[in-house]
Amino acid sequence: xxxxxxxxxxxxxxxxxxxxxxxxxxxxxxxxxxxxxxxxxxxxxxxxxxxxxxxxxxxxxxxxxxxxxxxxxxxxxxxxxxxxxxxxxxxxxxxxxxxxxxxx
Numbered sequence: 001x002x003x004x005x006x007x008x009x010x011x012x013x014x015x016x017x018x019x020x021x022x023x024x025x026x027x028x029x030x031x032x033x034x035x036x037x038x039x040x041x042x043x044x045x046x047x048x049x050x051x052x053x054x055x056x057x058x059x060x061x062x063x064x065x066x067x068x069x070x071x072x073x074x075x076x077x078x079x080x081x082x083x084x085x086x087x088x089x090x091x092x093x094x095x096x097x098x099x100x101x102x103x104x
Contacts (some may be wrong), residue, residue, distance in 0.1 A: 002035035006050070015053040021060050032057055033069050040076050051085040058092045070096065 001017070004010050014035075024032070036054050039046060058065075058073065065073070070093055077086050 002031045006039075008047070008049070011047065011049045011053065015049055015056060018053060018056045018060065024061065024064070029061065029064055032061075033065070033072075037072050037076055040079050042080070046080055048082065048085070051080075051082040055085050055089050055092070058089050062092055062096045065096075
């Protein structure tokens with residue numbers, strides 16, 4: 001689904017599948033990450049559902065992301081913002097950094 005053009009229908013199913021919290025194989029994690037990053041140059045505003053899906057992805061799978069993936073999502077959040085959802089995504093990513101510090 002992540003390789004399909006983004007439409008409301010595919011966006012809905014991506015959001016639902018991500019919220020199921022399935023353990024995703026590495027290849028699927030890469031595909032989902034690349035799906036979101038592919039919108040970094042998108043000129044049009046993205047629907048709320050897209051932002052919600054990104055938040056769900058970060059909430060549930062942040063511990064599986066590499067440092068480079070986290071950096072690219074932060075860069076994405078600078079380019080593609082939603083007044084309330086982007087703030088939550090940033091909080092999740094900041095919490096990840098705090099959790100890493102606690103483990104040291």
